[in-house]
Structure formats: C-alpha cells, structure tokens
Amino acid sequence: MVASVAYHSAREAREHFKEMLDAADGGRPATVARGARRVAAVDADRLVHFLMSVRPSGAVAVAENDGWSVFIPGLPVAADGATLDEAVEELVEALRDYAEDWADRLHAAPNHADNWGLVQIVGLASDEQLRDWLLA
Incomplete structure (x- = not known):
C-alpha cells in the first residue's frame, strides 16, 4: 500500500x-x-477530532442573575440563555453564523484570518460535537 x-x-x-x-x-x-x-x-471526522483536540474552545460560561452567558475570549461570538444548555445551543448557532461570515468576508481581515482552524471545526462538526467541545 x-x-x-x-x-x-x-x-x-x-x-x-x-x-x-x-x-x-x-x-x-x-x-x-x-x-x-x-x-x-x-477524512473529515478525523480532521475535526484532531482540530478539537489541539484547539480547546476556551469557552467561558458565566452565571448571571436570570441565566447564563457563554463566550469565547478573543472571538466576536457570545450567547445568553435561561439555562447553560440554552446558552451553549445559542453559541453553537453564533459560531455557525461566524463561520459563514468568515467565509464571506472575514477571512481577509487581519484580526480574523488566523481563525481558519475554528472555521474548519465549526463547518465539519455536528451540533453535538460542538456542544461537547464548548463544555469540555
């Protein structure tokens, strides 16, 4: 072979x-x-597994008076929810929106160009994989 x-x-x-x-x-x-x-x-599954293992999400969850906020430091994505699960679900959607914006125009912006790996993770991972990665 x-x-x-x-x-x-x-x-x-x-x-x-x-x-x-x-x-x-x-x-x-x-x-x-x-x-x-x-x-x-x-192989997309191998790639996403590898990328997730070498690039932890770094997500931060903060309990607030009436719910939760979740964000990834250094990225323009954040989400809120009544529960942690809701906030994480919203962050998954925000990450998918960011990946679309990155592909459309942000890839050329100096402060976003290095987020190629993140965009690969978001584009290749399932919602469940992204939730697990965010909560790790």
Whole structure:
C-alpha cells in the first residue's frame, strides 16, 4: 500500500478520484497540486477530532442573575440563555453564523484570518460535537 497519493493536476486527480478518496479515508496524505499550491483531501471526522483536540474552545460560561452567558475570549461570538444548555445551543448557532461570515468576508481581515482552524471545526462538526467541545 502506498503511503500517500499526490496528483500534479486536477485532471489527474479526477482520473484517480476513487484512489484519492480511499487514501483520505484511510488516513493517508492525499494531495492535488494547483499551480504552486497543494490542496489535501482528508477524512473529515478525523480532521475535526484532531482540530478539537489541539484547539480547546476556551469557552467561558458565566452565571448571571436570570441565566447564563457563554463566550469565547478573543472571538466576536457570545450567547445568553435561561439555562447553560440554552446558552451553549445559542453559541453553537453564533459560531455557525461566524463561520459563514468568515467565509464571506472575514477571512481577509487581519484580526480574523488566523481563525481558519475554528472555521474548519465549526463547518465539519455536528451540533453535538460542538456542544461537547464548548463544555469540555
């Protein structure tokens, strides 16, 4: 079995698409060159698990008089709820909105550009995975 697969063009990758997906599914590096850049195909579940393990959410939950507030320091996302579960659910929605905004325009802003990993987590994780990550 080959340790990795690398294609030098999108055309070559299309011709070997099954092999590329099999490599990614097996956890092996699978890349496609596009000019001077390379893109990688990876197993999404493995990627989100890895990213969540190396980038803790850092979420902070604060009990207030009539409920809870949850936020992630350094990010423009926060949520409130009558219960902690409601606040976390709202934060999951806020993170999904942030990821959309990041893809649309924030990726080019210097103070948001480095949030690529967070956007991958949000885009690939289920709501349940995001809740667990926020509460860890």
